[in-house]
């Protein structure tokens with residue numbers, strides 16, 4: 372059984388069918404891309420997968436259980452985390468506090484434990500600190516732990532956003548344009564990092580990306596959306612050579 376399966380998912384805004392009969396199937400460990408021209412419905416699909424939008428019809432199954440109708444935090448608790456097209460960090464908090472907040476949402480001690488400072492609170496806090504530092508090391512941000520998030524260069528803010536999503540210990544990670552605004556070296560490093568975290572954490576990753584070198588370089592399977600509909604699914608080579616994709620989207624870039 373697929374880990375994440377999206378069945379005939381559709382949503383309309385007024386008269387506009389933004390996503391129409393979307394079908395996706397991701398196994399554990401898959402690294403897949405969702406591409407398509409501006410306005411094709413990619414972010415809208417992510418918004419349905421994460422409970423921001425309620426689909427008009429269709430279903431989303433994680434391990435066979437429906438996510439439709441759940442709130443974003445409930446979906447996150449089930450194991451789906453995301454990053455956003457426009458970075459959404461707590462910009463006035465430190466780098467490490469951005470991660471601790473994400474860990475807190477999964478903390479084992481309750482509010483009472485935190486207020487009363489019960490022993491579980493202290494061991495929980497220490498564990499959270501250590502785990503946050505471990506993640507920051509992986510994302511090469513450990514030397515910036517005490518800096519305010521807003522003071523990081525853009526590429527590092529993007530990495531911090533992914534680290535924060537990872538702190539919620541997801542099984543499925545959805546990345547919305549992770550390389551946006553990055554230079555070629557940063558994009559290359561990000562590709563390596565995405566591959567590595569997939570392997571290290573056994574993650575399933577679906578990413579939206581306009582940077583074709585990243586998509587073609589890192590994804591094993593690519594879904595192409597156009598006007599809300601999937602027009603092609605395949606390996607990077609399949610997609611590069613698919614006439615419908617070339618016509619709809621890639622144009623000269625693909626040749």
Ligand SMILES: Nc1ncnc2c1ncn2[C@@H]1O[C@H](COP(=O)(O)OP(=O)(O)OP(=O)(O)O)[C@@H](O)[C@H]1O
Nearest residue numbers: 384387389407408409410411412413414415416456
């Ligand atoms: N809340 C909303 N209300 C009305 N229309 C919406 C809403 N959200 C998205 N849309 C429309 O749905 C369509 C798909 O938009 P979406 O942002 O998903 O595209 P996208 O593929 O992510 O594009 P981009 O690559 O530019 O980010 C667009 O026509 C958009 O205007």
